[in-house]
Amino acid sequence: MKKPEHVLLIYPPLNNIVFFGTFEPLVLEIFSSIAKQEGCKVELIDIRFDPKGLENLAEKGYSPDLIGLATHGYSEVSIVNELARTCRSIWPHAVITVGGGQATITPELFDATAYDYLVKGPGENLWRRFCREGLSRQSEYQLIQDDHVSKEYTFPTPDRGISEKYRQHYRLTRGGGRAAFIVMTQGCPFRCTFCAIWPASLKLYRLRVIDEIVTEMKSIKEDYVYIGDDNTFANYNFANRLADEFIAAGIYKKMVTACRADHISKHPELFEKWASIGLKEIIIGIEATSDEQLEQFNKAANVADNIKAIQILKQCGIRPIVHLLVPPHWNHADFDRLYDFIIEYRIETPIIIPLTPIPGTKDYKMYKEKGEIVTESEEFFTFNFNVLKPKHMGLKAFDHAYDRIEKRVYSLKRYFGGYCGDIKFMEYLRWYIFIRIYLLYLRKRRKKLYKLVNPALL
Ligand code: SF4
Structure with a gap:
């Protein structure tokens, strides 16, 4: 387990039509700030507008140590699982984490071997810890929950x-x-x-x-x-x-x-x-x-x-x-x-x-x-x-x-x-x-x- 140097954040596409607007991947922008505060170098791919973004990064020789995948809702679970499997095949040594609402309420829907860690509930403190201390690869995802979520x-x-x-x-x-x-x-x-x-x-x-x-x-x-x-x-x-x-x-x-x-x-x-x-x-x-x-x-x-x-x-x-x-x-x-x-x-x-x-x-x-x-x-x-x-x-x-x-x-x-x-x-x-x-x-x-x-x- 070593502290990650390169962190890749991935925002999946939606499986739906857009009613109000297309918004920035805020949670990943927050995670980027935290990762940078911990001294990591960060890349972000918004798959909605960059469907080949992962492959293009790999072609340039990019290799992340830690990957953070966001989720949307139930209708995107398969999309997120597929993205995780793609990451696993391109970067077999990277640690892959996933979190968000649907991961919290139905972790069993997430492909056990495609991720190393699945975070339930608020994840900002855990993410800081991951970026500060690093994580080790797992054969099946480990469920993690922050037991000390701050009131504020x-x-x-x-x-x-x-x-x-x-x-x-x-x-x-x-x-x-x-x-x-x-x-x-x-x-x-x-x-x-x-x-x-x-x-x-x-x-x-x-x-x-x-x-x-x-x-x-x-x-x-x-x-x-x-x-x-x-x-x-x-x-x-x-x-x-x-x-x-x-x-x-x-x-x-x-x-x-x-x-x-x-x-x-x-x-x-x-x-x-x-x-x-x-x-x-x-x-x-x-x-x-x-x-x-x-x-x-x-x-x-x-x-x-x-x-x-x-x-x-x-x-x-x-x-x-x-x-x-x-x-x-x-x-x-x-x-x-x-x-x-x-x-x-x-x-x-x-x-x-x-x-x-x-x-x-x-x-x-x-x-x-x-x-x-x-x-x-x-x-x-x-x-x-x-x-x-x-x-x-x-x-x-x-x-x-x-x-x-x-x-x-x-x-x-x-x-x-x-x-x-x-x-x-x-x-x-x-x-x-x-x-x-x-x-x-x-x-x-x-x-x-x-x-x-x-x-x-x-
Ligand atoms: S639980 Fe809260 S957020 Fe959900 S529908 Fe009811 S009032 Fe709205």
């Missing part, structure tokens, strides 16, 4: 220079410009049944050191910043102080983040303050339009809070990007009720998501035990496809109902009827076109899905 979420300013060669690609979709990515918190204190975030972060909710965030925000060149948190505002005092520090430091960026509705409905003044420093959009997990369904999701929220939150955000000039889930027990009347909700509250650009039981979540366990998962094929666990047995109709009819509501929601009739809030026509038109391309994509991909499932379910 702290790490050095990400090394954005390491991804400079790809930076032109990190942009928002639908005509948006260049965008940076940042994190301010990690995990979530809630326990929704469909959500992989809380098990993936070992039930922790950590707040980043505010001075670190301010320093990093000041260093970001892009005007638009995507805050990649799952729940930025769960701690009112933290979020309020952070906004005050941004104001004191003269920081103004166009920002988007995610938040629960109840935090918004309890503290409208907080969101007015954040709007004044540039918060433009909030992804808000409304999930359902009935208290009964919210209860089933263990969302610990109610419809009244959801509606109030949408109204507060609109008053503040922040667009709510409302997420709504489509569970498999829906009938046609349920789809119609969802449409009526969207109309009534003039939700500009709702994201309607088939309920997807990601392995490692409570929902996965429940639907698996009931035998209601129609395919385990990971390429369909991208939150775009229904992979559950519908209760009241066949799979094709259910998919048709889903497509129909998407078309009704993103229709010119809804826009010109005045039911789309204050979104400008050209922006709505981009969504309108995007959704129609998206539906064509779904129809094409579903042909494969239908071949995988029991024909009696179609």
